[in-house]
Amino acid sequence: MLDSIQKHLLEEVADLHSVPEGAYNIRSNGQLESRNTTANIDIITKTDKSGIDIKIKDNTKNESVHIPVVLSKSGLKETVYNDFYIGENCDVTIVAGCGISNCGVQDAEHDGVHRFFVGKNSKIRYIEKHYGEGDGTGNRILNPRTEVYQEEGSYVDMEMIQIKGVDSTNRTTIAKLKKDAKMVVHEGIMTHGGQKAESSYEVELNGEGSSADVVSRSVARDDSTQIFSASLIGNTKCNGHAECDAIIMDKAHVVAIPRLDANDVDAALIHEAAIGKIAGEQLIKLMTLGLTESEAEEQIINGFLH
């Protein structure tokens, strides 16, 4: 049974108030808490290392898989390998996420390696939220690695959000797209205190007609540091767009390093980046509507990240 801290973490990372419908695998403090499979979605514990295989049959539509992870023990460090094998012509939603509550003095760390093998013409919506809390001096560390392999005509929509409270994160996402495959990524990261976040994307557009749209939005407060790099590689007739926008506050430090690599005359690649503070006019407008300055800031940040 989950305690109240764990239940709160689950709410934050997976919007779960009770047991989810459909397939799920809830991992708590390094152990399986509960699991459900369906006729179309199987979840199998790996035997060679920590983690699970999620197997989704061809033509599975309108189903979901939840695989949240919660950590509430100081000093726990784990690396978990989750592989998603998605058949052809599917349309499924996958909700992952990790919440850490660290009230102790030792670091708590979860490193998740997620691989997605997306079958022909399948459509995936993937939501990943990271959240940390707790008064301890131990750090909350999350290092996710995400690999996406898209077959012809597949569509992947990823929403990757780091809400707050993660002291150190090193996020790596790579993707390889075949013919007519499409990827849409929306990343939102907030750092505060002395936190450090590093995020890198490398998307290879290998198949004719493939396309990628990677949008990263971040807010860096206090003394936090963020480094964002996004590489779009166009090896054929393809379309790529990357955008990284950051709001900088207080004494924060933000670095954005996009990279466009066009290897084909029919590769069309675009990048935009902007770093700046919250516009004064926006703050004043909200304050004239009755918000305090910090409420107005909060509202602007939330609108920007979501």
Next chain:
Amino acid sequence: MLDSIQKHLLEEVADLHSVPEGAYNIRSNGQLESRNTTANIDIITKTDKSGIDIKIKDNTKNESVHIPVVLSKSGLKETVYNDFYIGENCDVTIVAGCGISNCGVQDAEHDGVHRFFVGKNSKIRYIEKHYGEGDGTGNRILNPRTEVYQEEGSYVDMEMIQIKGVDSTNRTTIAKLKKDAKMVVHEGIMTHGGQKAESSYEVELNGEGSSADVVSRSVARDDSTQIFSASLIGNTKCNGHAECDAIIMDKAHVVAIPRLDANDVDAALIHEAAIGKIAGEQLIKLMTLGLTESEAEEQIINGFLH
């Protein structure tokens, strides 16, 4: 006396048909060809290494300095150091440039290191053109390094053009700007055949109110390769904008790696990049006006680079 090849190179790199007005220093095949100084602009040959010091007095206005270099000997390799000491409250135009005609089998290489010390409230317009020609199998190599140190309130406008015919180039530009200093850079590079061009900018906005606008436009044809990187570092209240747009043709390869580094809450940094081929509609429009396809391409490329 310059021969007709050298005169043609001079025209290409410095738009010079005769001896320029004002101060000049013409270098040909590793040697001083001719020099003129004025009451306000002195040119002194360095004694410790190859190159010249250009000293411009305070309050010098509406004067120009031409320092073109031409190479028409195969096998000649030279490194030249030119330092510009520009006083306060000046308004001067500096025209540099290097033309190489290599009809031989050995490489011809000119590496120029230019340093600009720009005094308070001075305004500089700097034009640099690079051009190569010749049927020889020897490569035409140009590796310019440009350093710009801007005092308070100074303004530097740089136009750096590599017209054609340069087989290999590695261009490095660094700049450090003090309070209210402003820098505007326009770079245009065309590569063809098996040429390689690498260009990197690093602009540090160190003084309050400083600003930089770096625009690079390039055209890569045939099997040529271009790598462009631009780094804007905002260490205070400042504005930075960088843009790199490239037209890719044939089997060319273009990489753009901008970098925004915001170290201050009042640093506003923006970047845009786009790589793509010439739009079909643009070609068709010009062809309906009577141009052949290659004439239409030429016209679009010229409009894009200048």
